Amino acid sequence: MMNNVYLHDPEMTELEQDLLKKIEQNEAWLSSSETLQKLRKSKRFPSIWCAGCGIGIVMGALIRAIDRVGLKNDQVALVSGIGCTARMPVYMDFNTLHTTHGRALAFATGLKIARPDMEVIAIMGDGDALAIGGNHFIHAARRNIGITTIVVNNSIYGMTGGQYSPTTPIDGKATTAPYGNIEPPFPICDLAKAAGATYVARSTVYHALELDKYIEQAIRKTGFSLVEAVSYCHTTYGRLNKLGRPVDMMRNLKEQSITQTAAKDIPEDELEGKIVRGIFCNIERPEYTAEYEKVIARAQQSDESSEARRAGGI
């Protein structure tokens, strides 16, 4: 159930109707826009997200990144779990899979193994990826399976109305932490790196162009890659913590973030509360589905006869 106060009006404005008509009528205009080719023509905007939300910026970054890599829509599978961010796939013209809460990476693992040729991208929120899905997150990273993972971190459960998540800051207020949060937040990038991811980067929805670049690099990476896109939720977290309007929260991302290079010269205690942007890991390790091909080769070389071997012709 969505307790979202900014749900879009089901009645479209005249402007929107006009735009829709244009889209429908003007195929030439439509096909000239690479961005629009990645969106579903049948899905009507505005989206489910509140006006001013950062998730749409991540969607834009993802589209631009896919475009730059030059992937065809058919090649891409976009897998999500449950939550605001997890609603992204429905708007995009790929093979899209909206699964159960926390399990996007587990579904994506099965799909990637079945179709290693596809670019499988998992898109999750912080609660989806790190609370209920934390186990799948670390194990997908450990296996180094070739899934591109994007976590939109807005520090809160937005869709259910503002409960604290594994990335809510200490002392932050949430509907389930009315006296302030006492649980330390997960450092998502550190977690992914420690678990074995081969590409790990963080940026914010203010730094959209940087996000484009990181997501592009993540897609190009053969192994498990993670991009943390720091966002905000003005509807719940912002309201509960008096952080102002979307513009204020966006400005905060600009002012509170710092590049990894600049952060090197700053003592750790002064980095408290800062968002460090950059690429934290970019290494090579054998990718799971490629390794499994070797398992198949090894198994097929083995002389041992078996019932299954007899069935090899199937």
Place this chain on the structure above:
Amino acid sequence: MSIRLMQGNEAVSMGAIAGGCRFYAGYPITPSTEIAEVLARDLPRIGGKFIQMEDEIASMAAIIGASIGGLKSMTATSGPGFSLMQENLGYAAMTEVPCVVVDVQRLGPSTGQPTAASQGDVMQARWGTHGDHPIIALSPTSVKQAFDLTVTAFNFSEKYRTPVILLLDEIIGHMREPVELPDFETVTRAERTITNLSPEEYRPYGDTINDVPPMANFGEGYRYHITGLFHDPMGFPTQRLDEIDHWIERVHRKIERASHDIILTESDGVERAETVVVAYGASARSARHAVKMARQHRQKVGMVTLYTIWPFAEEEIDRVARTARRIIVPEMNLGQLALEVERIAGRGKVKRVTRANGEMVTPQMILEAIEAG
């Protein structure tokens, strides 16, 4: 074809391969682990794929993902793991993704008795996931049948786009019997119906004559949306009551209209029987023995063996209930499928013979119930 001494779990693995399974994801759990071990060895030999996931939730998710990618997929587990799979099992029912889930039942609840047999998951198989949904569950009584019904499970799942549960019990899973497996190439395999429409015309959840919409595997040019939310014929989320009603009706109807294909039973001498024993799984083996003994004592006894547990064999039980005076239902639980038999036959006619301590219902227990009159 040579005769081999084989365990029920091994026969399930062979049945999976013969049935076309090319992806297995699972998590170790007694008493089902041998299925994973055999498939870890044999799937890659034929180009199939095996993965040991981090838990049963992930295993269930992975087989759905792989099935959407076009591979026939299976997982195997036991009670505790089966409980963990329930949410994603519902997802498979909602999204109509073919897959097979093997549950080698052990004594529960909770950790219970891992190496002890049980038939305690009969109702979990039916109602374990939330919400109204159709489900198919099959239960073999022998090692050979474990092979056959695994093939059948794959065929049903592909034909009807539904998860199928194979309910073994620890006895059938671990028991060894000499079996003669057919040449795998001669095994009848059903394949999912793939759409013959163009991507522009394709409606992933549209109406069809048999209520089973043709599939399109991911990555083959049909870009569409799959969601666990109620969805419209295009697969997009819907809150429209007419579309929700339509979905619920269609998915139940698709199984119901195929019930003559799906419901597998075997009747033995029920026409003139005063007492009929209705049994399944390992309990059916005791029941057969008891019926044989009772007939030697000149009792008029018949037997119905249920190989399909869900959907329930209402017609067959109704027919039996019209002529027989009593129906005996032996189960390794406190009476789960007996509830269904009672629903059809009436409580007065049904006598439960139950045992829920990990041991088999013995032929003697059933014989006593038959002779108690």
